[in-house]
Amino acid sequence: MSAAPAFDLDAWSRSRLARIESALAQRVPADAPAGLGEAMAYAVQGGGKRLRPLLVLAAHEAVARGGDRVPALRDGRDVAVPQAAYDEAALRAACAVELIHAYSLVHDDLPCMDDDVLRRGQPTVHVRFGEARAMLAGDGLQALAFELLTQEADALPSQQPSAPAVPDAVQAALCRLLARAAGHAGMVGGQAIDVASVGLPLAEDALRRMHRMKTGALLQASVMMGAACGAADAAAATGLRDYGAAVGLAFQVVDDILDVTADSATLGKTAGKDAAADKPTYVALMGLDRARAHAAELLEQADAALEATGLADTAALHAIARWVIARTR
Numbered sequence: 001m002s003a004a005p006a007f008d009l010d011a012w013s014r015s016r017l018a019r020i021e022s023a024l025a026q027r028v029p030a031d032a033p034a035g036l037g038e039a040m041a042y043a044v045q046g047g048g049k050r051l052r053p054l055l056v057l058a059a060h061e062a063v064a065r066g067g068d069r070v071p072a073l074r075d076g077r078d079v080a081v082p083q084a085a086y087d088e089a090a091l092r093a094a095c096a097v098e099l100i101h102a103y104s105l106v107h108d109d110l111p112c113m114d115d116d117v118l119r120r121g122q123p124t125v126h127v128r129f130g131e132a133r134a135m136l137a138g139d140g141l142q143a144l145a146f147e148l149l150t151q152e153a154d155a156l157p158s159q160q161p162s163a164p165a166v167p168d169a170v171q172a173a174l175c176r177l178l179a180r181a182a183g184h185a186g187m188v189g190g191q192a193i194d195v196a197s198v199g200l201p202l203a204e205d206a207l208r209r210m211h212r213m214k215t216g217a218l219l220q221a222s223v224m225m226g227a228a229c230g231a232a233d234a235a236a237a238t239g240l241r242d243y244g245a246a247v248g249l250a251f252q253v254v255d256d257i258l259d260v261t262a263d264s265a266t267l268g269k270t271a272g273k274d275a276a277a278d279k280p281t282y283v284a285l286m287g288l289d290r291a292r293a294h295a296a297e298l299l300e301q302a303d304a305a306l307e308a309t310g311l312a313d314t315a316a317l318h319a320i321a322r323w324v325i326a327r328t329r
């Protein structure tokens with residue numbers, strides 16, 4: 001693995017996670033009718049890595065310049081937008097992408113999909129609340145993600161007394177990035193390929209396409225949503241996009257490795273399910289050693305992409321990429 005700046009990822013993550021968890025707890029409606037809110041909260045607040053929201057905030061911090069920005073004209077006049085508005089947009093984006101991720105896990109675990117009974121060390125949502133309520137909880141979380149991105153000022157409680165208004169253009173960009181990553185061109189499309197490929201051999205290019213869509217698209221979008229809440233020039237945007245693509249694919253490669261090397265208690269979900277279900281994976285295609293080598297290659301690509309951005313503050317992004325490769329769950 002290539003060298004990277006020394007960085008305390010644990011300390012950095014703790015302070016960001018506190019904000020993320022507080023915002024999620026306040027925005028997921030526990031009082032939604034007929035037990036729906038309880039199921040939604042269970043799906044979101046059951047722990048997890050929070051990798052996607054951390055990527056949003058890390059990318060945002062990498063491109064944030066501080067002070068007021070002038071993103072566009074309004075009625076022929078320059079409009080200065082305070083940096084706090086972009087910080088607020090990044091927090092909303094971090095929460096929204098986690099809501100989409102949570103909804104996808106609820107639906108993936110259903111009997112009609114992966115039929116799993118364990119997630120984050122706890123019974124899956126459909127085991128706890130029934131299939132119908134689990135499906136509705138996922139639907140509710142997906143809708144809530146986009147509501148969160150387009151709310152008026154003060155609608156998302158934050159550490160500030162008053163949350164500043166997020167510029168309309170930023171709201172639209174965030175919605176577009178998230179919708180594309182979550183839909184037929186991204187996560188849902190990749191899941192469709194996954195379901196259709198059970199028991200079938202896939203060539204490496206086809207497997208890569210499936211994983212880039214199913215897992216990688218949302219991770220890459222997390223990076224690009226953070227960049228949309230800052231001041232990224234063309235070189236920075238391209239480098240961040242390439243970084244997100246490399247990290248997104250690396251995450252799935254490592255997932256495939258852990259499925260055959262870790263136990264269920266460590267993973268917090270059922271180990272060995274991919275092999276049992278005869279699903280195409282990098283380990284099945286390449287073998288364990290080559291899959292590990294490929295993950296290391298993707299880390300090199302992520303590091304190189306960050307260097308190409310020309311950004312000064314990418315230490316958190318470098319550290320997250322290393323965590324993705326080294327993780328044990």
